[in-house]
Amino acid sequence: MTGLLAEVLDGQREADLQRAARALLKEPLLTADGPYADAFRLVRRHSAELREWFERNVGWTLRTDADAARLRKTPGTLTEATHPAREVGRSALPFTRRRYVLLCLTLAALERGESQVALGRLAEQVVVAAADPELTAAGITFTLERRDERLDLAAVVRLLLRLGVLRRVAGDEDAYVSGSGDVLYDVRRRVLAGMPAARHGPSLIGSEGFEERLVEMTAQTALDSDELRFRAIRWKLTRLLLDDPVLYYDDLTDEELVYLTRQRGFITARIGELTGLVAEIRAEGIAMVDPHDELTDVRMPEQGTHGHITLLLAGYLARADRPVTPYELASRVRELAAEHGGFWAKSAREPGTEHELVEQALEKIVALGLAERTEQGVVPRPALARYAVGEPAVREPGRVQSPAVVPDSIVEDER
Numbered sequence: 001m002t003g004l005l006a007e008v009l010d011g012q013r014e015a016d017l018q019r020a021a022r023a024l025l026k027e028p029l030l031t032a033d034g035p036y037a038d039a040f041r042l043v044r045r046h047s048a049e050l051r052e053w054f055e056r057n058v059g060w061t062l063r064t065d066a067d068a069a070r071l072r073k074t075p076g077t078l079t080e081a082t083h084p085a086r087e088v089g090r091s092a093l094p095f096t097r098r099r100y101v102l103l104c105l106t107l108a109a110l111e112r113g114e115s116q117v118a119l120g121r122l123a124e125q126v127v128v129a130a131a132d133p134e135l136t137a138a139g140i141t142f143t144l145e146r147r148d149e150r151l152d153l154a155a156v157v158r159l160l161l162r163l164g165v166l167r168r169v170a171g172d173e174d175a176y177v178s179g180s181g182d183v184l185y186d187v188r189r190r191v192l193a194g195m196p197a198a199r200h201g202p203s204l205i206g207s208e209g210f211e212e213r214l215v216e217m218t219a220q221t222a223l224d225s226d227e228l229r230f231r232a233i234r235w236k237l238t239r240l241l242l243d244d245p246v247l248y249y250d251d252l253t254d255e256e257l258v259y260l261t262r263q264r265g266f267i268t269a270r271i272g273e274l275t276g277l278v279a280e281i282r283a284e285g286i287a288m289v290d291p292h293d294e295l296t297d298v299r300m301p302e303q304g305t306h307g308h309i310t311l312l313l314a315g316y317l318a319r320a321d322r323p324v325t326p327y328e329l330a331s332r333v334r335e336l337a338a339e340h341g342g343f344w345a346k347s348a349r350e351p352g353t354e355h356e357l358v359e360q361a362l363e364k365i366v367a368l369g370l371a372e373r374t375e376q377g378v379v380p381r382p383a384l385a386r387y388a389v390g391e392p393a394v395r396e397p398g399r400v401q402s403p404a405v406v407p408d409s410i411v412e413d414e415r
Helices: 002-026 037-045 047-057 097-112 119-130 133-137 147-163 173-178 189-193 210-218 226-243 254-275 304-318 326-343 354-367 382-387
Strands: 029-031 061-064 068-072 116-118 166-171 183-187 278-281 285-289 371-373 378-380 394-396
Touching: 002 037, 002 047, 002 068, 002 254, 029 037, 037 047, 037 068, 047 061, 047 226, 047 254, 068 189, 097 119, 097 147, 097 189, 116 119, 119 147, 119 173, 119 183, 147 166, 147 173, 147 183, 166 173, 173 183, 226 254, 226 285, 254 278, 254 285, 285 382, 304 326, 304 354, 304 378, 304 382, 326 354, 354 371, 354 378, 378 382
Parallel strands: none
Antiparallel strands: 029 068, 061 068, 116 183, 166 183, 278 285, 371 378
């Protein structure tokens, strides 16, 4: 009986550890009183094991205290831009370059400010910081006199509210945007301090080019030994498998590919033990599949008009043997509207909406690693082959049946 109880307790501990790890991968910043408070408590309970695993396998640091848990993640690909921060709310619009700059200026102002701040006062501080000559030379200006600029600041503040950096005391952002009121916030300084994920502060970086600055901000110690070089490769590969939908062998250097070939079983097993992700290994690459469909910010297939159009265009691209231009895809949407438009939202059937619909579909397809944009057009990648056979059948308005996951005839299963 004692042995059975110990087995049950061990199983429960492993399940809790896995839930904690998955929570951090999904939300790298968890607060004690936020929407993921239960996950935060799990992370604190297992913080020592989680910290050791992330430091050893991906080089990420985990900081926990009574207020927050922060996993400082460094992506495997620094210039990957298909998973932006998004506006909080139904629109979920991606952050623009201006909003990212405004986010950085807002964080800097909060760091220098008091424990409480009004949105109007915060705006004044941001305007002063935005007057920096280097920002002006780069074409970035903020006066916050126009409504669209105030909307940008409100979007930044709402993101910080969701992350737990700010807590609303009184007021409403919409009133500020319209010019009829102000908002008061508590600044949670411990959470704010955990926001930067870079190893080196931006002010210490000497390079001027964007990509060069990213490399310096995330650089490890000098890789002057085989052990350190292999560790850096292992960290990069594990980061890619945790963060990206698909790891393609063609995207790796020769040294990285040789290392992965030798260590693939070990790396994928370690990831599977911690997260519950299952390795799908094909001739072109590896995908870590989530049986629970939770660890993603982009899903396919999805229901509704846009989900249906995305699936149909994915099937069209999967059968292409050359780059396909956005104009061709727009023409295809017009053809699909004649065939399936009765099941689509009225707005999607309006003339002239084809290019917007194509852009929305491509944003998702590219973000999932199923295709890439080139100067010649959109080029399908191997993982898109699962959508190549047939087209999704409509069961009822607004609900789309997913295409069957068919054997990839163009790849060789290595399992």
